[in-house]
Amino acid sequence: MxxxxxxxxxxxxxxxxxxxxxxxxxxxxxxxxxxxxxxxxxxxxxxxxxxxxxxxxxxxxxxxxxxxxxxxxxxxxxxxxxxxxAVCPKPEIENGKPSVDKDQYAESENVTVECNSGYDVVGSQSITCSEDRTWYPEVPKCEWVFPEGCEQVLAGRKLMQCLPNPEDVKMALEVYKLSLEIERLEKSET
Structure with a gap:
């Protein structure tokens, strides 16, 4: 004034x-x-x-x-x-989750990815919501880690110790059963 x-x-x-x-x-x-x-x-x-x-x-x-x-x-x-x-959607992480569980995150918000037991992060564990409403770096994956000695499970031995849950055990048994059937068919052709 x-x-x-x-x-x-x-x-x-x-x-x-x-x-x-x-x-x-x-x-x-x-x-x-x-x-x-x-x-x-x-x-x-x-x-x-x-x-x-x-x-x-x-x-x-x-x-x-x-x-x-x-x-x-x-x-x-x-x-x-x-x-x-900017708002980023909740990152979708199979066999894992963000450290802070929300439906959406604001620009510049940082999130740490945590994998379920038996799984390890492949990629950057820390991601940030970008101005273009995407995660940077890209959302990592959680991949199952084979316990030592479980690289190959032969004839169902160590199956329960090497697989993380009952659904995986069932799937492994089905695959093993199928491999035995294929092996039997291959022997009968020769």
Missing amino acids: SPKLQGIVPALWLLGVLSPLWCPPVLCDCKFPPTIAHGHHRDVTRSIFSTKEYAYECDEGYTLVGESRISCSSSVWSALAPECK
Whole structure:
């Protein structure tokens, strides 16, 4: 505010021309509300005599970080404008999961991938939600680790110790049964 106006304003207050509830835009205006990337604002001021207030919303695929509403008082905004950050979907990890289990994650959010027992991470264990709404580096895989001595399970021996769950044991027995059948057919052809 200019020095001349600073001298006039107190006099206007005393004369009752200016009320403490209302400050004219010429003296107390924040101009325009701050704009934000990937979002917009709308005027939610209740009346011409109340403080200017704006509500912020993000475009689809983005989440609001910061105050959703800001107001102007004495030429100063009540808070910094919020940001709209990209949203990444929950990473799908077969035989594993993210360290923090949510439906979606905000841009720059870091997640550690944890594999189920008997499985190891193949790729980067730490991934970050990118601005383009993808994970960087790419989501790793959880691959089954063969316990030592289980590289080949012969004739069903060590089957229970080497396979992580009953479904895998059943599948291994079916494959073994099929391999015996193939072996028998090959011998009968010769």
